[in-house]
Amino acid sequence: MTNKEHLSIEGLHKIKNIALKMNTLRDFEDKYKHCKSFLGLNSNGQVLYTFELPEEWLQGFLDGEGMFYNYISENKISENTNPVVDSSLEIGQSSHDVAVLLAIKKSFNGGYLKPKYNVNDIYECKNSRSVNRYIFRDTNKIIQFVEKYPLLTRKHLDFLDWNKIVELKNDGAHKTLEGLDLMKHIKSKMNSMRDSE
Numbered sequence: 798m799t800n801k802e803h804l805s806i807e808g809l810h811k812i813k814n815i816a817l818k819m820n821t822l823r824d825f826e827d828k829y830k831h832c833k834s835f836l837g838l839n840s841n842g843q844v845l846y847t848f849e850l851p852e853e854w855l856q857g858f859l860d861g862e863g864m865f866y867n868y869i870s871e872n873k874i875s876e877n878t879n880p881v882v883d884s885s886l887e888i889g890q891s892s893h894d895v896a897v898l899l900a901i902k903k904s905f906n907g908g909y910l911k912p913k914y915n916v917n918d919i920y921e922c923k924n925s926r927s928v929n930r931y932i933f934r935d936t937n938k939i940i941q942f943v944e945k946y947p948l949l950t951r952k953h954l955d956f957l958d959w960n961k962i963v964e965l966k967n968d969g970a971h972k973t974l975e976g977l978d979l980m981k982h983i984k985s986k987m988n989s990m991r992d993s994e
Contacts, residue, residue, distance in 0.1 A: 825893050829919055832896040850904045856946035858901070863888050863952065865959035867984050869977070880977060882966045884959060886939045888931045892922050898931040905942075908933035936963045951991065958987050 802808030818827070863886055870881040886908075890898055895916045902908050911930045914921045933939065940963070943956050962980050970976025 825923055826919060828891075828893040829895075829922060832894050833917075836896040836900050850900055852904075852942075852946055855901065855904055856942075856948065859886070859888070859943075860948045860950050860952055862890065864988060865952075865955045867959060867962045867980070867987075869971075869981055869984060874972060874974060874977065879972045882962070882971045882980065883934065884936050884963050884966070885932050885934045887933075889928045890931075892925050892927060892929050895922060895929050898929055901931055902933075905933055905935070905938060907935050907938070954991065955987050958983050 798812070803812055816822075818824075866885050866887050868881065868883040868885075872878055872880045874880065888898060888901060895910070898910055899916065902910065908931055910916070911932060912925055914925050916922055940960060943953075947953055948956055961983055965971065965976055965980050968976075971980060
């Protein structure tokens, strides 16, 4: 358009052809290859990019795409067993962006991707679930990161509630009915349930 090419039929056709391959119309292979190339995914499925993800970028990405998740089992409290309480950070992305999840995994130096498959194989990637998830359970690292780089949206409220559940578990609250009920109550107000208030 700067070159005034849009003023000719031929130029309009060129613009239309470009627009037809953008955003949601861009094909899977194009998106997958861009992420793989840009982040340097090698044949072993490792990310060998020449730069580290900036922590501020990671903070913004978590703010937009992350979820603070708490699993609380329905096991009854007894002398021999206690309910399982598992806290994690989870990030979902379309499978064509799986290299982004691998880069985040490298940044946190831990966690795993779900489902498991050879992410370097475009056919396996395309035939996996449409959404791949990064799951990280090192609650200390998560807390340290978010305390250093606070989230800017209401997701910070989810983090604060999630952190309360982590602290309650660390204090053994899940071994009492009162503590377990409190944890379940906090969980019931998080994430999508926060939006319903």
